[in-house]
Amino acid sequence: MAVTTTNAVPTLPGHTSEELRSLLADNSLLHELSHGLGGPFHLLFPHRFDANADAFRKVFTQTGVDGRVYYAKKANKAAVYAERAAVLGLGVDVASHGELREALAAGVPGADLVVTGPAKADELLRVAVLQGALVAVDALDELERVLGLAAELARSARVLLRRLPTGQPHSRFGMDADEIETALRRCAGGPVEVAGFSFHLSGYDVQARADAAGELIRLCRYARTLGLRADAISIGGGFPVDYTDAESWRRFTEEQRPEHYHAEKTFSGGFYPYHSPVAGAAALAGILAAVPAGESAPLAELLRTAGVSLLVEPGRALLDQAGCTVFRVRGVKERDGYGILTVDGSSLSLSEQWFESEFLPDPVLVPRTARAPGVFPACVGAATCLESDLLTWRKVPFPSRPHIGDLLVYLNTAGYQMDSNESPFHELPLPPKVVIERAPGSAVRPRWRLDRHP
Known part of the structure; x- marks a missing residue:
């Protein structure tokens, strides 16, 4: 779908799923x-x-790589x-005692x-050791605490040693080469099983992640000696999500200017790459x-030859098209040639604001009654008394x-957007989260239920 412009206000249409298109076509359930x-x-x-998880698993099957997919629970509560x-x-x-508890309650074995x-907190490490979970050890002092807990509990702890990426030497995560050497020597003969290594890498660069993975394979070979x-x-997560098509993203990035935003807002944090070809x-x-x-060989071949399993921890990518967020319009005013909408929520439900940025895909207008078309550019404000609390600073060209x-x-918000920053501000x-249950293509009206999480 190519981007269009009206009155020089660019639009950015988002991809939608079959499930959502069905709900938008017959919007009675939404209302x-x-x-x-x-x-x-x-x-x-x-x-x-489920479909996204299956796609990741098929890659492992097709490449002959022994792999395991871990859902990064922090992406959605x-x-x-x-x-x-x-x-x-x-x-x-999981990265907290609460997330670990919720995963166990959902039926995930330790x-x-x-x-x-x-x-990590001692309580988190204690339960992790008791449950036989794999612990990514980030530092030498944390390793000492794991060793102490394993000895105290008379259990063998399973660990990955986190390597500081050589390509991101200023990262606050992981251990450098000397610290990894110390950790390996400390683990030898201790109450731990060194399953292997991990890293935390920012960004979405495919080659950078492959380079870091190659180093970890070499570390595995050395540790075996x-x-x-x-x-x-x-290799963690870092698998991008494609929110819009290539032409729409190109046109939008070329055309958008400060005057297309309320108060000519600019964003020092830049924007997420809402289109990704891969x-x-x-x-x-x-x-x-x-x-x-x-x-001299692809990563898949190196893994197979070395007998090394690959663990991945996608969050956003497993949640692609797995959720959206719905607000009701509470007020409409016009100023300086555009509208200011107020909805019954806040920007805390669109967490891109946390990064001094904006969630850019166009929100879809679902009218309560039919009306004549006519482009109406408008930003979207929250039902709070904060001047800066806008869900969308951009003047979105609504079709009426x-x-x-x-x-x-708001489309495709399940990955990090809908609850990372949620807060009961103003009481x-x-x-609430509503689970929609219906097989694609079914003629039966969707069933819904509230999610178990409070």
């Missing part, structure tokens, strides 16, 4: 939920999560995705958990096909003038 729930809400589509991970036999990546994050198991590496499971395939620096009671649907309730 009923808005009325019944009395405020903004999130829709969750677990079928899309909803219980349904952890429940689907348990049913599908996926692992889950041995299928990987515990990440820096400087010390008598350690070292047969797995984790996204999700395809990005994993690209990483496996890349030849790491210093090697929004009215009170209309709905705005407003948190938007």
Whole structure:
């Protein structure tokens, strides 16, 4: 779908799924939920999560690589995705005691958990060791605490040693070469099983991730000479999501200017790359096909030859098209040739604001009643008393003038957007999460239920 412009205001149409298109075509359920729930809400589509997980697994099958997918739970607090991970036999990546507890409650076995994050709390490490979870150790002092807990509990702890990426030497995560050497010597003969190595790498560069993975394979070979198991590496997440088509993104980035935003707002944090030609499971395939620096064979071949398993921890990519967020228009005013909408929620439900940025895909207007078309550019403000609380600073060219009671649907928000920053500011309730259950193509009206997570 190519981008269009009206009155020089650029638009950025987002990809939609079959499930959402069906709900938008017959929008009675959306309006009923808005009325019944009395405020903004999130829709969750677990079928899309299942399909994304299957796509990642197929890459491992097609490349002959022994791999394991761990869902990065921090990407969304909803219980349904952890429940689907348990049913599908996926692992889950947790970084807090609360996330670990929720994953176990969803039915994920302790041995299928990987515990990440820096400087983990003792309580988290204690439960991780008791449950047989894999612990990504970020520093030498953390390793000492794991060793102490393992000895105290008379259990063998399973660990990955996190390597500071040589390509990002200023990262606050991981251990440098000397620290890794110390950690390996400390683990030899201790109450730990060194399953292998991991890293935390910012960004979406395929080659950079392959290069770092190649280094971890070499570390596995070295660790084995010390008598350690070292047969797995984790490359974390960092699989981009494609929110819009290439032409729309190109036109938008070329045309957008400060005057297209309320108060001529600019964003020092830049924008997420809302179009990615290689996204999700395809990005994993690209990483496996890349030849790491210093090697002569693709990463997939290096893994097979070394007998090393590859662990991946996608969050956003598993949630692609797995949810959206719905607000009701509460007020409409016009100023200086554009509209200012007020909706029954806040920007805390669109967490891109956290990064001094904006969630750019156009929200979809769902009118309460039919009306004549006519482009109406408008920004979207929150129902709070903060001048800076806008869900969308951009003057979105809506296809008709929004009215009170209309709905705005923000697309593809399940990955990090809908609940990373949520807060009951002004004593407003948190938007509930509504699970939509229907097989694609079914003529039966969708069933819905509230997600188990409060």
